[in-house]
Amino acid sequence: MTSSIAFKSFTGLRHSSAEPPKLHSQLHNISPPNYCQRRLQITAGISSPKLQNRNLRVAVIGGGPAGGAAAETLAKGGIETYLIERKLDNCKPCGGAIPLCMVGEFDLPLDIIDRKVTKMKMISPSNIAVDIGQTLKPHEYIGMVRREVLDSYLRERAASNGANVINGLFLKMDIPKGGRGSETAPYVLHYTEYNGKVGGAGQKKTLEVDAVIGADGANSRVAKSIGAGDYDYAIAFQERIRIPDDKMVYYENLAEMYVGDDVSPDFYGWVFPKCDHVAVGTGTVTHKGDIKKFQLATRNRAKDKILGGKIIRVEAHPIPEHPRPRRLSDRVALVGDAAGYVTKCSGEGIYFAAKSGRMCAEAIVEGSGNGKRMVDESDLRKYLEKWDKTYWPTYKVLDVLQKVFYRSNPAREAFVEMCADEYVQKMTFDSYLYKKVVPGNPLDDLKLAFNTIGSLVRANALRKEMNKLSV
Amino acid sequence: MSISMSFFSPPPPTHLLISFSSKPHFTDKTIFFLRPANPLLLSAPKVSTDNGAGISAAIEEPKAEQKVAEPAGSAPEGEESSLGSNGAVADAGVKLESKFVDPRWIGGTWDLTQFQKDGSTDWDAVIDAEVRRRKWLEGNPESSSNDDPVVFDTSIIPWWAWIKRFHLPEAERLNGRAAMIGFFMAYVVDSLTGVGLVDQMNNFFCKTLLFIAVAGVLLIRKNEDIETLKKLLDETTFYDKQWQATWQDETRSSSTAE
Numbered sequence: 056m057t058s059s060i061a062f063k064s065f066t067g068l069r070h071s072s073a074e075p076p077k078l079h080s081q082l083h084n085i086s087p088p089n090y091c092q093r094r095l096q097i098t099a100g101i102s103s104p105k106l107q108n109r110n111l112r113v114a115v116i117g118g119g120p121a122g123g124a125a126a127e128t129l130a131k132g133g134i135e136t137y138l139i140e141r142k143l144d145n146c147k148p149c150g151g152a153i154p155l156c157m158v159g160e161f162d163l164p165l166d167i168i169d170r171k172v173t174k175m176k177m178i179s180p181s182n183i184a185v186d187i188g189q190t191l192k193p194h195e196y197i198g199m200v201r202r203e204v205l206d207s208y209l210r211e212r213a214a215s216n217g218a219n220v221i222n223g224l225f226l227k228m229d230i231p232k233g234g235r236g237s238e239t240a241p242y243v244l245h246y247t248e249y250n251g252k253v254g255g256a257g258q259k260k261t262l263e264v265d266a267v268i269g270a271d272g273a274n275s276r277v278a279k280s281i282g283a284g285d286y287d288y289a290i291a292f293q294e295r296i297r298i299p300d301d302k303m304v305y306y307e308n309l310a311e312m313y314v315g316d317d318v319s320p321d322f323y324g325w326v327f328p329k330c331d332h333v334a335v336g337t338g339t340v341t342h343k344g345d346i347k348k349f350q351l352a353t354r355n356r357a358k359d360k361i362l363g364g365k366i367i368r369v370e371a372h373p374i375p376e377h378p379r380p381r382r383l384s385d386r387v388a389l390v391g392d393a394a395g396y397v398t399k400c401s402g403e404g405i406y407f408a409a410k411s412g413r414m415c416a417e418a419i420v421e422g423s424g425n426g427k428r429m430v431d432e433s434d435l436r437k438y439l440e441k442w443d444k445t446y447w448p449t450y451k452v453l454d455v456l457q458k459v460f461y462r463s464n465p466a467r468e469a470f471v472e473m474c475a476d477e478y479v480q481k482m483t484f485d486s487y488l489y490k491k492v493v494p495g496n497p498l499d500d501l502k503l504a505f506n507t508i509g510s511l512v513r514a515n516a517l518r519k520e521m522n523k524l525s526v
Numbered sequence: 527m528s529i530s531m532s533f534f535s536p537p538p539p540t541h542l543l544i545s546f547s548s549k550p551h552f553t554d555k556t557i558f559f560l561r562p563a564n565p566l567l568l569s570a571p572k573v574s575t576d577n578g579a580g581i582s583a584a585i586e587e588p589k590a591e592q593k594v595a596e597p598a599g600s601a602p603e604g605e606e607s608s609l610g611s612n613g614a615v616a617d618a619g620v621k622l623e624s625k626f627v628d629p630r631w632i633g634g635t636w637d638l639t640q641f642q643k644d645g646s647t648d649w650d651a652v653i654d655a656e657v658r659r660r661k662w663l664e665g666n667p668e669s670s671s672n673d674d675p676v677v678f679d680t681s682i683i684p685w686w687a688w689i690k691r692f693h694l695p696e697a698e699r700l701n702g703r704a705a706m707i708g709f710f711m712a713y714v715v716d717s718l719t720g721v722g723l724v725d726q727m728n729n730f731f732c733k734t735l736l737f738i739a740v741a742g743v744l745l746i747r748k749n750e751d752i753e754t755l756k757k758l759l760d761e762t763t764f765y766d767k768q769w770q771a772t773w774q775d776e777t778r779s780s781s782t783a784e
Contacts (some may be wrong), residue, residue: 439772
């Protein structure tokens with residue numbers, strides 16, 4: 056009987072919350088043969104006990120895009136949701152670029168998008184500049200958002216769907232020890248609650264929940280509590296510069312990417328337009344100590360275009376380079392930056408954070424039958440399975456691109472040369488904007504492969520000559 | 527003074543930006559224009575060593591320039607004005623850049639009409655010029671500007687020019703190695719087993735050895751290549767391993783749960 060609930064609950068998600076009681080009553084009518092037959096297919100939730108008198112309690116630690124999306128989906132699914140965020144007006148340092156599909160998938164209102172970037176300029180080490188974006192259709196763009204605006208919008212939407220937003224700092228978590236009864240024992244979260252009444256220091260509180268989603272970013276404490284392991288990370292350093300209006304016109308809907316050893320040995324420098332200023336920054340994994348030098352070089356490369364600008368803010372943040380060794384432990388799952396879901400090559404993380412938060416929440420809602428029963432690790436594993444299956448090709452392709460094209464200056468020159476090709480631009484934007492690795496026309500792919508090899512060979516040949524010069 | 531006169535006369539106005547260049551480059555550029563052929567090899571390395579260390583050498587740079595300034599004796603006003611315009615952007619870290627200048631580099635690309643030799647374009651000279659430009663820029667990164675963008679594309683140099691210059695010498699070397707190895711091994715195998723060359727070609731084991739020899743000659747060209755190949759192999763699978771790490775967990779825990 057329990058299996059049929061798990062089976063039917065998938066359709067139950069589509070209906071309003073009035074439905075589940077009806078399904079619940081139906082289960083008594085299911086005959087034993089069906090039960091035995093379905094047992095082979097479904098392993099999740101069979102032995103999970105039904106929760107008495109209450110719904111499943113899930114805490115989401117961290118209120119960024121991942122946390123907000125997760126909390127919204129959980130709350131909509133009928134689960135008692137707690138969203139713990141330490142700074143509700145946090146102005147996060149971030150590139151702030153979101154792909155077109157995010158606007159549709161997450162129903163984002165267009166007024167939270169400050170700018171629609173429709174042109175990009177790639178600039179090679181020898182200052183060969185290539186414009187990309189001619190293949191974009193009129194309705195396609197890369198949205199630039201302010202993180203504080205996006206994050207608070209998602210959080211408020213979660214709250215309006217029934218999530219309890221708590222302004223507090225997560226300290227640690229008591230994990231139920233193994234053994235009998237541990238499948239239902241709650242996780243005890245210790246946090247400091249900040250509310251205006253008590254004052255600055257905050258009040259220590261605890262909260263008992265059945266499952267935890269760790270969405271607390273690159274320095275995740277939840278990850279530490281479950282021993283998720285470490286990852287390599289890049290440091291992204293950024294300066295927000297307010298430039299004169301006539302120079303700002305150039306960046307109206309254009310973003311720039313600078314590549315070169317002077318700018319970063321393994322990443323790129325950027326100039327991204329924000330609401331009324333530009334963000335000039337760079338990043339690196341292997342040479343974190345030289346980040347200031349790289350930043351100066353980036354500013355130098357963009358010098359003519361940002362001349363007369365004033366630096367209004369300097370910020371830095373870590374960017375994970377790959378997922379943590381353990382993204383899941385019992386009933387605790389990591390999503391977003393905490394899990395390490397940032398792509399290589401472009402360093403994009405906002406969309407993947409929100410999507411993974413949503414996917415994890417969906418897995419919990421499904422595994423618990425809209426909050427009616429306890430979940431266990433296998434329910435959460437389903438989220439990992441779905442995630443890896445859907446986005447592994449994207450991550451792998453970007454990893455290959457980074458390995459091939461960010462290796463050395465000749466490789467970067469070849470990269471910029473390749474970007475001048477229209478087919479490349481179309482493929483790049485299609486896969487970036489819609490997050491699908493689309494196999495293109497095989498003949499064009501072959502031509503592209505040929506041209507890539509040609510560019511790489513030419514650039515490396517030039518570099519060999521350059522080495523001969525210095526001797 | 528006469529040197530500076532000859533400098534300012536020929537090229538288009540954009541190149542007057544050189545006026546706020548640092549001192550050592552100024553003298554190098556004058557030699558450059560008077561006799562384009564030989565001193566390029568002298569001037570380019572000299573220039574790169576001066577600025578080789580990049581931005582972090584900004585503090586030492588002005589001092590070095592001061593020392594060389596005395597013999598050159600050119601005007602300092604150009605430098606001060608550029609300091610004024612740069613100061614607004616950021617702190618004193620931004621150092622003065624001298625732009626890459628060459629009479630054949632016009633409008634952000636190489637002017638092919640200036641590379642004529644015997645009626646047709648001397649592609650080798652174009653390649654040399656681009657190499658020098660990239661070498662210069664590696665040591666002295668320039669700001670990319672919208673007013674004179676770089677639009678040079680290496681694919682305008684025809685494929686046969688690349689092959690003649692880069693592929694053919696390397697191909698000759700590799701074919702030579704393959705031939706030496708082939709002859710020697712054929713002789714050794716013949717003397718040891720008595721199997722002649724034609725019969726060796728029909729033998730599967732010998733064909734395998736031949737395949738390995740050809741692959742080895744192609745892939746391993748320097749001693750370091752062996753290490754490089756091993757690292758490449760690790761690299762291709764490393765990212766996959768990082769993603770699979772969370773699943774190693776599952777097989778362990780699911781086996782204990784049962």
